Amino acid sequence: MSTTPTVRRLAGLLGALAAALLCLLTVGAGSASAHAALTATDPRQGSVVPAAPRQVRLTFSEGVLLGADSVRVLDPKGARVDDGRPAHVDGRSETAAVTLRDGIANGTYTVAWQAVSADSHPVAGAFTFSVGAPSATTVKAAVATTDPVVGTVYDTARYAAYAGFALLVGGCVFAAACHTTRGVRRVAVGGWVALFLATAALLLLRGAYTSGRGPGAVLDLSLLGDALSSRPGAALLTRLLLLSAAAVALAVVFGEQARPAGGRRAYAWGLGIGGGLVAAGLAATWAAAEHASAGLQPWVAMPVDVLHLLGVGVWLGGLAALLAALRAAEPLPGGAARRFSRLAFTAVCVLVATGIYQAWRQVGGWGALTGTEYGRWLLVKVGLVVVLVVLASFSRRWTARLTDRAPARGPRRKPAPEPAPPAGASPERAAQLARQRAAMAKAAERRERDADEGRTGLRRAVLAETVVAVVLLAVTTVLTTTQPGRAETEQKRAGRESGGPSAPAAGPAEARIAYDTGGKDGRGTARITVAPGRSGANTVDLTLTDPAGRPVDVPEVTVSFTEKEKGIGPLRAPLKRLAAGRMRASGFQLPMAGRWQLTLTVRTSEIDQVTEIEDVKITDG
Secondary structure, eight states: OOOHHHHHHHHHHHHHHHHHHHHHHHHHHOSSSSSEHHHHEETTTEEESSSSSSSEEEESSEEEEEOTTTTEETTTTOOOOOOOOOETTEEEEEEEEEESSSSSOOOEEEEEEEEEETTTTEEEEEEEEEEOOOOOOOOOOOOOOHHHHHHHHHOHHHHHHHHHHHHHHHHHHHHHHHHOHHHHHHHHHHHHHHHHHHHHHHHHHHHHHHHHHOOOGGGGGHHHHHHSSOOOOOOOOHHHHHHHHHHHHHHHHHOOOOOSSSSSHHHHHHHHHHHHHHHHHHHHHHHSSSSSGGGHHHHHHHHHOOOOOHHHHIIHHHHHHHHHHHTSSHHHHHHHHHHHHHEEEEHHHHHEEEHHHHHHHOOSSSHHHHHHHHHHHHHHHHHHHHHHHHHHHHHHHHHHHHHSSOOOOOOOOOOOOOOOOOOTTOOHHHHHHHHHHHHHHHHHHHHHHHTTTHHHHHHHHHHHHHHHHHHHHHHHHHHHHHHHHHHHHHHHOOOOOOOOOOOOOOOOOOEEEEEEESSTTTTTEEEEEESOBBBBEEEEEEEEEEESSBBOOSSSEEEEEEETTTTTTEEEOEEEEEETEEEEEEEEEOSSOOOEEEEEEEOOOSSSSEEEEEEEBBOOO
């Protein structure tokens, strides 16, 4: 087959896919914070309305994708009282409304909601309101959470996709710019296979992952259709199409086809540009559907995210390719190691520059680095990058030694003639002797390979880098599924008023929490009382004191409750200031008995903030 027509077809396919990718990037990039947060409800959380409302409305911080069970309204006995057809209000994607049936009786109703936020992640929660007067409720599971098996497989596929992308990009760049061996080709092809299989798995699991259904839902074609109609599903489908172009590029680069006799430079430039477009397109399928596509400055964040992912691929995937080249029988040229060292240094510079911007955008402030889960994982990632850079410095030293001197070799001895099998030996004995000879020859090749001290030292240093890189990719995967610190902070600030009646002043559920924000006047103790400590309406009293026991006010304090086992919450208590150091939330609804996780967040300055967690037991009302 002629090479020139193949390159032309590849260029045409790349152009068509680039146009499709451009459309994908320009569709629906929101401007709100990543991970949708519930900012307002009608009726309000914990309120008591005189008559049953016609609709229940929810407002989120960003657009959400709704399904048939996205909003469920349950009566005190757990029966649904909505019509099962949630929809956006006036076409606004950040809203959801569901119509209630006629004949709603008095009592406390639980509203359970789940949706998919603009950054592709499922979000869920619950709140309560009462008609006429509060009542006890027997609702046991208000929120459908992601199935554990589906969630585990989905997260594993997400990790495999990142790893496959890094191996594919790094292997191809190393082969094109540094050196190519059979091991390097295996790295690139293995990355393509891993990325393709992981992407297909993510697309099939998408519907079950966002709907909270089990593994059997993978075969539900209606869920697959819903997934394909969403931006994350379209991004996964685009990734599969781009991988078909990548397969053609791999066949051209690593195939046995004859290279054109003339125009070799133009041929190399054409493949380089085509491969770069495919790699950028693959990276954009993440940028267009995850954290970068929602939040602050998405038009800047998405290109930055593409550069960040390409830097990861060149550096970490290139490490795997370098390790494969160092393990080959033939010696690695010093110039090849030096070229990769320069590539890796450039990639690290890109990662640092883009990482600083991403950290500012997703975290928002110094307090969120230690006060949010995203911030703490980001600190772990930064620590691993520092370890990688330190290990890379050792690799650069070994690279210099590998470059400055050729490996010392003695005269190559001719191999001894292979002895013939003993007369009358069985075929099994002859095969055994052949395997032994092959093993001895391979061991001799390894001894000759490892005789070069510089090469052996470089291989060990690169192996250590690769091990850390595997952990780094795992942490990166966790970060993509964690709510960004800036969004979590904004969600905590989204106060919801409560107009319920007051409950008795004292109650059995109490927590005493010591806190320290780390700043000036940042230490103190919070005493939280939930009365009467039963399911239904409660009064939450909060008292803050300094180390001397004096009441103290702080710029911001929030209290929320989450029932982890049932997947309900967080339900935020709408605290109102009564006096210095004293706050109260009246009529706060806890829909069921159980062990609730109480989350206290205290901010004592613009940058000093801490979050503490304590369990409280709520009994049946």
